Amino acid sequence: MALMDMMETVLEGSGLLELWETLAPWLALDERQLIFVFATPVFIAVTLWEYLRIRHDPTRMDVPEAIRNFALGAGYQMTELLFAGLIAFPVYAFLYHYRILDLELNWVTGLLTFLGVDFCFYWMHRSSHRIRWFWAAHVVHHSSERMNFSTAMRQNATNIFNGMWIFYLPLAFVGFNPVWIGIAYALSLVYQFFVHTTLVGKLPRWVELVFNTPSHHRVHHGRNPGYIDRNYGGTLIVWDRLFGTFAAEDEQAPPEYGITRPVHSNNLLVLWTHEYRDLFRAMSRPGALPLRLKHLWKPPEWDRESE
Template sequence: MDWLSIMAQISGTNDPVTYAIPVFILLMVIEIWIDLKEKLQLYEFKEAAACLAMGLGSLVINLFVKAFYFYVFWKIYEHTGFFKEQLSFTVMGWVLLLFADDFSFYWHHRLSHEVRLLWAAHSNHHSSQDYNFAVALRQSWTEGFYKFLFYAWLPVLGFHPLMVFSMVSISLIYQFFLHTQVVKKLPAWVEFIFNTPSHHRVHHGVNLQYLDKNHAGIFIIWDRLFGTFEPEDEAVVYGLTKNIDTKNPVKIAVAEFKALWEDVRRAPTWKDKLKYIFYPPGWSHDGSSLTVKEIMRRRQKSEDNHHPSTA
């Protein structure tokens, strides 16, 4: 398959996102209208513009990144693809791919919060202190370079690369609808099975109880299964634990990479340098900052000390 064929496969009429763009625009207009009518103060113009700029940059960069991975997936599919006949463009194949794709997304997303280097790429999506449909477009310029590695097992099984990339786009479209404060909680059965605006608001929260929770794409069942689920309870505070004060898309894209580089530079040993890169965000060699799990352990220890067991 030549490169022109690959570019045609992953863009234009073959990409479901192309057809969703008018819907995205319409929903943003409706949300802005509700915002102005109800005086909710959901939008700040410069912040929304920064989100749109991040989205456009990601669209251009990922076109080439996806072309590279499509080529790699095609080669994998050609030489392995153990169950091609059963999985490629069959009803059963699409149903299984829906769950396999979402499972892959969950682990990609979760590890993007638990590995500092991956967090450097992903964190700009969380860097807005607003939460609205524009934030859904605040996509990383670098996340695509590693994201698709989590999907490489799918063409091995026999899912056609075009199916894989189409399902990735379908998941992305679904997740757009999660980025709103206008929609409150949905019926209980929906909240139990699916990722919803309520669940995803938690994911974007910097409240201690919300950190590193609800990594799901479409199905919240993965978070329930792997112990990362947290329901929306207290009001959500959006942004980062250390917010960045910039609307410049380039600075947004590199902010956490810059912070990571500074930490690596000041680390006294090579072992510590590697830990800054691969350990969770917040890890420090001198205890000057803490990971989420370390903070939670300290809080639990403090609560235990203040409320000793009477048993």
């Protein structure tokens, strides 16, 4: 079967996509991107609500930075819109064509899709902190020294080229429809938008035990020694508890937001590319090729002199 036939099979019966094609036939979006289109006005409204409550606190809100964060998010959405269908989706369609199982969408497979996507997100997110090539794209999300809803929009336009989407490929090969995977992923990101705030304290114990919460995610954005590389979960925090990466927020040690090597620039291109520049600069130093290539998959703090 030709690649386009595979893609049409995957998209068959997509109601949200048909709705969008009716509203805007000149622009083709998949369901995942369509969810973001409808969610963005909600994100803006909630950000304005938060702004009214923290606007007088410069440690929590800086209007130029908030606008810049949404611009970073727009760049991310644009490259996803233009290139995801060319780069990632054909691979998903190919693997789904040769899938192991034929799974129909029902409550059980829907729940398994959600759990599978969240599990893959955990490992993708963990890898994006511990593998420098992936960190080069993810670092922009952590480079702000403030925590508010606009920080959630602070994403890298290079994500689609960086390849972090490969972590979800096994789900398509097992037999989960890529459309379901995309929807589950988009809904997870919508949920995660709401954990980027300082206005919500700790939630009831059972919620904190199972779900990613603002308290848990504040830890994730902290650069305090005890908070670095903790709480990678997307919707659920159970993966961190299972795999030993969980840390609770300590009210006596509030998170200091940002990265250990701050980037003092307001230029979007610099924010998107500074870690790639440092990565390739490190790789360009004289030495054996295998050692130079190690910079790609070693942790961000690794250096050749450390071995």
